[in-house]
Each structure stands twice: as structure tokens, then as C-alpha cells.
Amino acid sequence: MPILDKNNAQEVARYEKFVQETPFRALTQDLGWKDVKDDWGNEQVYVERDGEIIAAMSLLIKKVPGGYSLLYAPRGPLCDLEDIALVNELVSEAQPLAKKHKAFALKMDPEQLYTEELDAKYKKAGYQVRNEGMGEDDLIQPRYNMIVRLKDEDADSLMLKFRPRVRSKIRKAAREGVEIDSGTTDEYLKTFFDLYDIMGDRNGITTRDYHYFEKIREAFPKHFVVYRAKHEEDYLAAAVLLNYEGKQYYLYAGSSNEKRKLNASHLLNYQMMVDGIEMGAEQYDLGGVFVLDGEEDGLFNFKNGFCQTDGVTTYIGEIDKVYKPLLYKTFVTLVPKLQEVKKKIAEKKNN
Secondary structure (H helix, E strand, O other), rough: OOOOOOOOOHHHHHHHHHHHOOOOOOOOOOOOHHHHOOOEEEEEEEEEEOOOOEEEEEEEEEOOOOOOOEEEEEOOOOOOOOOOOHHHHHHHHHHHHHHHHHEEEEOOOEEEEEEEEHHHHHEEEEEEEEEEOOOOOOOOOOOOEEEEEOOOHHHHHHHOOHHHHHHHHHHHHHOOOOOOEEEHHHHHHHHHHHHHHHHHHOOOOOOHHHHHHHHHHHOOOEEEEEEEEEOOOEEEEEEEEEEEEEEEEEEEEEEOOOOOOHHEEEOOOHHHHHHHHOOOOOOOEEEEEEOOOOOOOOOHHHHHOOOOOOEEHHHHHEEEEEOOOHHHHHHHHHHHHHHHHHHHHHHHHHH
């Protein structure tokens, strides 16, 4: 059956094995992610040849007014995106789910590098592709990711991949006595959350509640870890890291308002990468940004400092299979406006 039967333990195990071992793997396509996003529905589809799964896609299902829904494959599908025939076959396997859930569209945003040729192929194949010219409010996830390649590196060669100012900040933090530790207990998670909350207030951004991070820990017990940076008796920075089958995801972070000149966050990230190398990780994903401008975007400026060698990784963006064009057009027009309104409301609350 191309639709995963989650009540069949053998089939689930086979599906999970493929998802975790495929070179196209992505954290948010793991079955554990549905337990994090438990306010969405979920379904999984796959394609097999000679009894072996060769493509898979985990879908989150979001209900919208009118009884319709959006099918969303976060960082999926898991297959060779250059093989559009295979992608078409996988999407066709989701057709019964589109009918079942009255979907107006199926949205995919894979960890696939952007090229003009591939973009053109998907448009020619009848997909709506959303990338160039799209802003923060137009896309669910950023197209630009800051990724440090770890394969064949060691602690010294890794340092040389960073910009000189970042190397100086890392060395200064270590010299000034900033210490790094890691763990998975409630103590570590609470330290992280306190700093994450402080960071949210400082930057005027909406933050997740504590239970959300408990869900991540419960869903990914083998991959989840909290790192903390401490100076004397003060915790200055912390981060939630998931090392997913060789892909490290710097998922969430927080920092104190105190001793900011010690650059604890820089040392924290360096230590996480060094530990990743020791565990055989292939890459360290600092996460995405929407703006490639260090003067206007402090987040980009921070992440870009680690990516002097590897640069910006640009993904293809969103590839949408549209089932109901009118509803789809309304959705892609209305959502950015709603996001803008939410931001203005948040700004007023913080002022």
C-alpha cells in the first residue's frame, strides 16, 4: 500500500528505516515530527520498487475554513528531486489523501538546491514554484540556509572555515573562561528555556512554550540535546540541537542580556560542531534566514560568520501541487497579509 498504515508495526519500521537512511533525509520528514506538530493531522505516502521503498513523503494536514485543508510536506519529499517522474508518482500516491481531506493544495519545500533548470522543469510539469521574489511572509520556511560542512574536518580546520572575527570571538570566549556543557535533563531544558524567553523579550519576537520543547525531546530521544554556555555562575547562552542521522540542526537558541561581550554563543556553536565531527556528522545547519544583508539582519550577520567557506545554501523553495486554483490563490494572497497584521500587533505590544 502506498499510504503508510501506522497500525502495521512492520510497515512503520520499514518506512522509518528508509526515512533515516536515505541520503535525502530531513529532520522534519521523520515520523517523530508528527508528534511535535500534534495540532496538525498527518499521513505518509511512499513509492516502492521490488519491495524496496525508493521515495517517501510525510504530510502534515492543516484544516482551513470551509472544510478544506492544506497538505504540507515540510522539507520533503525524500527522493531525487531531479527525477520529476518519480516525484510525480509520489504526488499521485497522495491523490486519495487530497480527496479524503479536501485539500486545495499539496505544498513541498525540500532541502533541494535551487537551479534555474530545475525550477523551469517543475513549472513545465505543472507545479506552482515559489522562490525568487518571495519574502518572509510568503514562504513557510526560509530558502536560504546557513550550513557548515563538517565532513573531513577536525577542530583546527573547522576554525579556519569561519570569518576571522568569528575565530577571534571564539578564542576570546574560551580565554575568558566561558565553559560549555550538554545534557538532556529537565535542568538543561529549563536553563535553555529561560534564556530563550529572555532572547524573545529582547528581540520582540513570539516564542514557543516550554511544552513544545518537551515534545521535541520526547519525539527524538536519540537525537535531542541541550548545550549551555556558562561563565562563573551565570548561564549566558543555550541551544537545542538535534543530530539527526549525521545532520546537525541548530534548532532553537537563547542568550542572556548579561556579559554579551564574552561572545558565549560563538563558542557554543563551535563546540557543537566539534562534537558533531567527533560523532561523524556531515553538516551543521545553523538554520535559515530570509534576508542576505548583514547590516539589516543581525541573525544573518551572526550565522554568516561561520559560513565564510561554505557560503549560503539556497533551496528551491516551495513546489505546490494545486488541486483547487481559486482557493489556492486566496490562500497565497491572504496569508502574507495576515502575517503582516500579526507582526504589527506584536510590535505594538512590545512598544
